[in-house]
Amino acid sequence: MKKIITALCVLSFLVGFDLIVTVPMLPAISESLNINMEISGVLFTSYALSYAVFGLITGSMSDRIGKKKILLIGIVIFSIATFVTGLSNSLFMLIGFRILAGLGAALIQPTVYSIVGEVIEYEKRGKVMGSVTAALILPTVIGIPIAGFITDIFNWRVPFFAIGVIGILMFIVTWTVIPQFKSTSSSSIAKMIGKALSNRTVTLTLLISFMYYGGLEAIFSIIGIYYNQYYGLSASYIGGILLIAGIASVFGSIVSGKVMDKPHNKKRLLLMVSVISLFSILLLTMNDKLLYISIVLNILWSFSYAFGQNIINTYMSNQDDQIRTTVMSLNTSAMYFGATVLSIISITVLNAFSFIAVGILCAIAYLVSALLTFKLQAR
Numbered sequence: 001m002k003k004i005i006t007a008l009c010v011l012s013f014l015v016g017f018d019l020i021v022t023v024p025m026l027p028a029i030s031e032s033l034n035i036n037m038e039i040s041g042v043l044f045t046s047y048a049l050s051y052a053v054f055g056l057i058t059g060s061m062s063d064r065i066g067k068k069k070i071l072l073i074g075i076v077i078f079s080i081a082t083f084v085t086g087l088s089n090s091l092f093m094l095i096g097f098r099i100l101a102g103l104g105a106a107l108i109q110p111t112v113y114s115i116v117g118e119v120i121e122y123e124k125r126g127k128v129m130g131s132v133t134a135a136l137i138l139p140t141v142i143g144i145p146i147a148g149f150i151t152d153i154f155n156w157r158v159p160f161f162a163i164g165v166i167g168i169l170m171f172i173v174t175w176t177v178i179p180q181f182k183s184t185s186s187s188s189i190a191k192m193i194g195k196a197l198s199n200r201t202v203t204l205t206l207l208i209s210f211m212y213y214g215g216l217e218a219i220f221s222i223i224g225i226y227y228n229q230y231y232g233l234s235a236s237y238i239g240g241i242l243l244i245a246g247i248a249s250v251f252g253s254i255v256s257g258k259v260m261d262k263p264h265n266k267k268r269l270l271l272m273v274s275v276i277s278l279f280s281i282l283l284l285t286m287n288d289k290l291l292y293i294s295i296v297l298n299i300l301w302s303f304s305y306a307f308g309q310n311i312i313n314t315y316m317s318n319q320d321d322q323i324r325t326t327v328m329s330l331n332t333s334a335m336y337f338g339a340t341v342l343s344i345i346s347i348t349v350l351n352a353f354s355f356i357a358v359g360i361l362c363a364i365a366y367l368v369s370a371l372l373t374f375k376l377q378a379r
Contacts, residue, residue: 062114125314285360
């Protein structure tokens, strides 16, 4: 069982790493290919949106065809697309292969979560889900500096090559250690999605994911601007703060997994961290005088976010076995759609008003998340 869990964690790490790998490399990519840096920023969005769009159907494909088959197909697409991204010589090629890599990720990550629900008993599922979620978040802590370091030493293409090669190695590992799962449904993709959405708990949790993750990304997308404009911090100082916050996120995910193994009410815990996130982000954006208070609030928000995200993932993994991957896939799509929509609104609000207005936007998102949590069944 340890080999299975380790393999799932490594796959989650690769998906998370591939999502953020372009962040520190944009200047090098822009200079190398002679493209505008702002335009090159669409590389992150193209990956995330591809994941969100394809994630609407990839889970149902997994439930219909079989989890291991879809996982292996996803690894192949993900690895080749990421490797070939490193060979790109134009923005068009970069975007095309990032979209393809997003498709591969959309096949991998929901299936990983679903396999956890398949092989881990209910009482221990939260702890394992916490480890998998922590692996997905970990690249925000070590992935960005690693990608930046490799780019400085070699060039921006090498991180893509490295992820692609490791992905192919994980194909072999997955083929070896992940057991074969039978198809859990013979229904059409449309019927499986319809069945998932007809479940009140699933629908509520999807809306919670949209607001919860969207509230995170709405502030995260402009947090560097916040620290620079309010406190005049340089990129290195901002990176240090985000590193500490990233560690807090990983810690929050792990702690959440341990707590959920005990007789606590997941609904109560999710409601609690939604409220903590609401006030920490609101107070953070209102504070422009005391840097250390802002850092503490950032750490608290990062911890509570990851804590709650693991509860949401566990909630989803406990749904109908026949459409588990469909549900997990819809959940990750809701997350990325929320991130995209609220991030765009966040930047628009910031340009028109202030950071406090962005804080209010995020507070509203978490308030809606909390109100929806009230309607969930206690688990």
